[in-house]
Amino acid sequence: MDEKTLLEQLNKFTRKELSVEEVYIFPVTLCDNEIDRDNERFSRKSLDELAEKFIGVTGIFDHNPKGENQTARIFLTEVVEEERSNSLGEKYAYLKGYAYMVRTDSNADLIREIDGGIKKEVSVSCSAEKQICSVCGADRRVKPCRHVKGRKYDGKRCFFTLDDISDAYEWSFVAVPAQVCAGVTKSFEKPETPAFSRSEKEAMINRALMLKSPDGTAKKLFDCIKDALGDDELEQLCRNFSAASTVKSCDEYKM
Ligand SMILES: [Zn+2]
Numbered sequence: 001m002d003e004k005t006l007l008e009q010l011n012k013f014t015r016k017e018l019s020v021e022e023v024y025i026f027p028v029t030l031c032d033n034e035i036d037r038d039n040e041r042f043s044r045k046s047l048d049e050l051a052e053k054f055i056g057v058t059g060i061f062d063h064n065p066k067g068e069n070q071t072a073r074i075f076l077t078e079v080v081e082e083e084r085s086n087s088l089g090e091k092y093a094y095l096k097g098y099a100y101m102v103r104t105d106s107n108a109d110l111i112r113e114i115d116g117g118i119k120k121e122v123s124v125s126c127s128a129e130k131q132i133c134s135v136c137g138a139d140r141r142v143k144p145c146r147h148v149k150g151r152k153y154d155g156k157r158c159f160f161t162l163d164d165i166s167d168a169y170e171w172s173f174v175a176v177p178a179q180v181c182a183g184v185t186k187s188f189e190k191p192e193t194p195a196f197s198r199s200e201k202e203a204m205i206n207r208a209l210m211l212k213s214p215d216g217t218a219k220k221l222f223d224c225i226k227d228a229l230g231d232d233e234l235e236q237l238c239r240n241f242s243a244a245s246t247v248k249s250c251d252e253y254k255m
Contacts, residue, residue, distance in 0.1 A: 001076075001098070009076045010100050013056070024101045024111045026072075030054060030124050030171055032094035034086045039149035039159040040131075046165050047095050050126060051077040053168035054097055060172040061110060070110060072099040074171070097171070123211065124171045129164035172211070201238045202226055 006025055011017050031050065035041045042050065054074050061070040074097040086092045101107055131140040135158045138145040147158045196204070205226075209218040229237070 006076065006098060009098075013073070013075045018102065022103060024103050024107075024114075026099055026114055028059070028074075028097050028099055028122055028171070030077075030095040030097050030122060032086075032092065033090060034092065035088070035159045039157065041159060041161055043161050043163045044090065044093055046128065046163050047079045047093055049165035050095050050124070050168055051079050053126070053165060054095070054124075054171070057168050058170060059099055060170060070107060072101045074099045122171060122173060125169040126165055127167040127169070128162035129166050130162070132161040132163060134159045134161065196238075198231070198234065201234050204238055205234075 003020060003025075007018070007020055007023075010023065010025065031042055031047070033042055033044050033047055054077050057074050059072045059074065061072075076098040078096050079093050080096050082092045082094075084092050101111065103111065129141065132138070133140055133145050133147050133149075135147045135153050135156070136145050140160060147153060149158050149160050151158055202222075205222060206219050209222055210216065212218060226234070
């Protein structure tokens with residue numbers, strides 16, 4: 001897409017018409033239809049749903065210590081299909097977003113970093129109504145089955161497909177090592193189901209804390225106090241932090 005078309009699209013979003021000198025536009029790969037390291041994937045349909053819902057959504061640059069004006073907004077999205085297949089034999093597709101920042105003195109360094117091709121993990125936070133088990137086809141949001149994702153059944157690895165996206169909350173660049181932020185913060189939109197164990201709740205809170213505070217200070221603090229928390233307190237914390245969202249660490253940032 002050329003610069004002029006992008007700028008026209010962008011200006012549909014802004015109160016004041018911005019010139020090409022005033023804005024910084026960059027593409028970002030948000031997620032794809034491949035099974036990720038959490039043994040979860042978005043369906044092709046959910047990518048289309050996400051494409052619609054991510055327009056206008058703000059992104060955060062978690063790694064920036066200054067934290068001021070370090071946000072960008074997606075103003076255009078497209079689902080890009082590639083010739084190759086994903087591991088399920090479907091056409092590989094990914095959701096590409098175009099984001100913008102209004103250039104200021106305080107984000108000049110960040111823009112230079114992005115221009116320099118920093119590779120960062122992008123995580124997206126969204127809410128999926130369905131979570132389909134690959135082994136038995138059960139929607140785990142409605143009726144949890146016994147299958148454990150990542151485990152093999154008759155030689156096939158179990159994974160969950162996320163479908164029916166109801167909302168997209170935010171996207172962020174995270175600088176923490178992949179294995180730390182890898183993971184899904186489970187949704188608590190339907191608090192009556194399913195019941196998570198104490199250690200699962202602790203793991204969810206830890207993941208949410210690492211996304212909010214990648215240097216690990218919040219997680220350390222939580223580690224110190226978690227044993228003193230009652231079940232209700234832990235449940236409450238878990239709900240507050242996961243805020244009915246599914247946080248996916250999907251893909252590397254691609255230009
Ligand atoms: Zn199942």
